[in-house]
Amino acid sequence: MAKLALISGASRGIGRAIALALAQEGFDLALLYAGNEEAAAETKRLCEGLGARAALYCCDVSDFALSGETVRRVLSEQGQIDALVNNAGITNDKLLLQMKEEDFSRVIDVNLKGAFNLIRHCAPGFIKRRQGRILNISSVSGLMGNAGQANYAAAKAGLIGLTKSVAKELAPRGICCNALAPGFISTDMTASLPAAARETLLSAIPLKRAGEANEVGSLAAFLLGEHAGYITGAVIPIDGGLSM
Numbered sequence: 001m002a003k004l005a006l007i008s009g010a011s012r013g014i015g016r017a018i019a020l021a022l023a024q025e026g027f028d029l030a031l032l033y034a035g036n037e038e039a040a041a042e043t044k045r046l047c048e049g050l051g052a053r054a055a056l057y058c059c060d061v062s063d064f065a066l067s068g069e070t071v072r073r074v075l076s077e078q079g080q081i082d083a084l085v086n087n088a089g090i091t092n093d094k095l096l097l098q099m100k101e102e103d104f105s106r107v108i109d110v111n112l113k114g115a116f117n118l119i120r121h122c123a124p125g126f127i128k129r130r131q132g133r134i135l136n137i138s139s140v141s142g143l144m145g146n147a148g149q150a151n152y153a154a155a156k157a158g159l160i161g162l163t164k165s166v167a168k169e170l171a172p173r174g175i176c177c178n179a180l181a182p183g184f185i186s187t188d189m190t191a192s193l194p195a196a197a198r199e200t201l202l203s204a205i206p207l208k209r210a211g212e213a214n215e216v217g218s219l220a221a222f223l224l225g226e227h228a229g230y231i232t233g234a235v236i237p238i239d240g241g242l243s244m
């Protein structure tokens, strides 16, 4: 029986690329999205084109109860969850003095609490079966901080603490939990950057280019695959050298 990966934010960008890389490695997929049904359906179609079974679930991961309901639906419809990828994320960049309480809270709720919600609901199954892989998509902003991203950098740094704590707690049960810290990757999230900001950012990257979502997808597939069973609690930058 193929392994099943549950991926949040699978409709677009890095989430879609991870879904495709996992489909290529023989995983079946539970694809979570927030509201963009058309894009999610396209991810599903592309995964099926690679021979995977793929099912769509609409779920705002910031909602604890809804996340639980979604995990229970996936388990009852698909039988098991072998890997969880916490990829759903948003930005709401503002300088500190312009940042309202709700700007901070919403970014924390989606990027950080959303990951906790899905981990909390998937962990009992992982623990019972004494196996499971968790991959959290953090960011170089969480490693380095970033002016204009106090909310996002705090959420992504929090995700690193969450990753290491879960890795330590669940390691005795054979469960691995890691994080990726992507730099500047070409997706919808970065497409709206003004040209000048984009140029400044690119010039700070040692490899002098943006990363592609499929480069993150390949690394994710490795970490969730059979050869990565001795890696846990790791935070791996994939950033063209930006954070070194």
Ligand code: NAP
Pocket: 008, 009, 010, 011, 012, 013, 014, 015, 032, 033, 034, 035, 036, 037, 039, 059, 060, 061, 062, 086, 087, 088, 089, 090, 110, 111, 114, 137, 138, 139, 140, 181, 182, 183, 184, 185, 186, 187, 188, 189, 190
């Ligand atoms: P993206 O293209 O903007 O896609 C964001 C994804 O998250 C979409 O699938 C979206 O679903 C989903 N989403 C948003 N809010 C959600 C919610 N409340 N509940 C569930 N899903 C939600 O972003 P991306 O660039 O691929 O980023 C993916 C992850 O990588 C994020 O965690 C981001 O912070 C991280 N990252 C990205 C970069 C980069 O340079 N792009 C760098 C470092 C880290 P809908 O389509 O349904 O709205």
